Amino acid sequence: MEDEFQGTLETEGVRKNFMFLNRKAPYGSIYAQEIQEMVLISAAFEQNTAVVFMDDGVYQIKKGQDTSATGMKNFSPTYGIFQMEKEDAEEDEDVDVVWHIVVEKESMEARGLTPEDFVIDVEVMDAAELQKLMAEQDVILTG
Amino acid sequence: MKIGILVNEGPFNHQASDSAYQFTKAAIEKGHQVLRVFFYYDGVNNANKLAEPQSDDRNVSKRWTELAKQHRIDLVVCIAAALRRGIKEDILADGFRISGLGQLIEIGIAADRTVVFGD
Numbered sequence: 119m120e121d122e123f124q125g126t127l128e129t130e131g132v133r134k135n136f137m138f139l140n141r142k143a144p145y146g147s148i149y150a151q152e153i154q155e156m157v158l159i160s161a162a163f164e165q166n167t168a169v170v171f172m173d174d175g176v177y178q179i180k181k182g183q184d185t186s187a188t189g190m191k192n193f194s195p196t197y198g199i200f201q202m203e204k205e206d207a208e209e210d211e212d213v214d215v216v217w218h219i220v221v222e223k224e225s226m227e228a229r230g231l232t233p234e235d236f237v238i239d240v241e242v243m244d245a246a247e248l249q250k251l252m253a254e255q256d257v258i259l260t261g
Numbered sequence: 262m263k264i265g266i267l268v269n270e271g272p273f274n275h276q277a278s279d280s281a282y283q284f285t286k287a288a289i290e291k292g293h294q295v296l297r298v299f300f301y302y303d304g305v306n307n308a309n310k311l312a313e314p315q316s317d318d319r320n321v322s323k324r325w326t327e328l329a330k331q332h333r334i335d336l337v338v339c340i341a342a343a344l345r346r347g348i349k350e351d352i353l354a355d356g357f358r359i360s361g362l363g364q365l366i367e368i369g370i371a372a373d374r375t376v377v378f379g380d
Contacts, residue, residue: 126364126367127296127297127367127368127370127371128371129366129367129370129371132370134369134370136366136369148302148303149302152301152302152341152342155341156301156362156365156366159361159362159363159365159366160366160369162363163363163366163367163370165366165369165370256369256375257369257375258377259267259369259375259377260269260377260379261302
């Protein structure tokens, strides 16, 4: 029955709001690394994209990550691609895709961090503002 | 309603895998259309046909296989997540197929609701 489902679903001309919610520290589990792949594919489909870092997820974008003693891949440079995608979408007048890269204020402050500590530019939103953004989403994917 | 399902956890250690199966079954019984079930993160382990649970317990991959056969559900395992965990064609249970993450984004676009089962 493998042959029955080679087709694709009808997606032509539909643009939805996708949120990618990062809540976990970068290296204790694989969520942070694998959700990056989801974000990049979503961008390729030209969907509105909101990437959110909250709880321990704010550590994912902290500057100065060094994984050399742990044997794990340092995937923090990939966040730079998110920022490039966002900037490309904002600069291209023919593309009206909306991007948000958001850090939740409470999570950031509870960990003694500021926007200068991150490898990419972020919008800082408090929980109430984030709640509004979440309510606007069609799809929320978590990692 | 058109429903898409995302399964983010493997069997046994998390309830997500069982909940996803029960939800999918119940949704179909209620007359909803399940466009696709996508397996990501450790969820790809649900497709491993080599798993041999004890005879008085549920067989996770076989259960999905039977549901897919009965109702023609598209079960898709993410290729990048699968290869990383050693899930390949030769150990893939019947009814599952391996494809790219684009198949997940398609669910989000095409379905009225995308329901995520994770930790």
